[in-house]
Amino acid sequence: MPAVHHKLLLEDALQDSPQTRSLLSVFEEDSGNLTEYTNQLLQTLQRVFGAQSEMGLATEQLSRQLLDYEKKNFALGKGDEEVITTLQSFAKTVGELNSLHSGLANQMADSMVFPLIQFREKDLTEISTLKEIFGIATDEHEAAMVKYSRLPKKKENEKLKADMMKEVAYTRRKQHQASLQYYCALNALQYRKRVAMLEPMLGYTQAQ
């Protein structure tokens, strides 16, 4: 593993040296790992949210069920009044717990699950889009270089040669631009990932 700097220097993008490429691959490996971890964490957070949400629904059903006892109109209802009253007061308590559980589930959705979904959809997706654009630009530049190097050295080709040089320069500029954006995003990810990892847990703790 190469010496780890914490930043891809934008001024290195133009030269695109093997050292820079090697550092880039470290950043790419890191963001790949982060994507994997984010997906796993998101699955777990959604499981926690799901359980909390189900708890709300289950207690809601229980509260209704307890009130249903009275509606059953038991043929031998005499002496049941006490049971009915007690079940009604239980239903009230369970109903209050239900509000608590449902509120907690909503808070979890908003401040625990949602921020991580946003991190995945916005930041991680941006990285993979920019990686793709950078890859295409690199391929195009290399193709232009190969075409240029294969030109016959004859004098009458000067016009064609000049056109090809322009193409090489153009694709090089495009690749340079793509790499600048890609480097920027990869650098930014290193800062954003800290917030992204901690924010859902702050939301969770706050909800409790």
Next chain:
Amino acid sequence: MPAVHHKLLLEDALQDSPQTRSLLSVFEEDSGNLTEYTNQLLQTLQRVFGAQSEMGLATEQLSRQLLDYEKKNFALGKGDEEVITTLQSFAKTVGELNSLHSGLANQMADSMVFPLIQFREKDLTEISTLKEIFGIATDEHEAAMVKYSRLPKKKENEKLKADMMKEVAYTRRKQHQASLQYYCALNALQYRKRVAMLEPMLGYTQAQ
């Protein structure tokens, strides 16, 4: 609906009058309704227990997941120490919540779900078994009566007639015994059902 007494009188079992039969049918309707309600309530209580149990499992997974961040060994790990430490302390908090949730789930199983399962398996099943036995005894008694009434009135049949009378008396005694047990169980159910309905909710409230 006939006037509702709260007790099937055992001394009425022998005479087995239409009035007693009618009162019996009220008790049977009541215990049928109670069985239906018990099954629904049990389903809901098991749903609540399931949600609580899933909450324990989900928080356990989350606690593990948070500790996994360190094991990911991110290539660009420098600066991550803070994130790792914070996630570890979150993992500890979540772990404590997990113990709470799991403990709560166990308490729910023991003092909320279990008593109602027992009521269903013991009391309600006893009623349906005794109802069946009573039905069979009634059928056998009626069959004996029919056979007896169809005996030819000739004098040489005296021996056969005496045997048939014994059979009628024997099946009548069996039916009487079955009805005594059945009445007893139906009467007892009226007392037990109150405890059976309230006990799981007391367990639930205690668990919270």
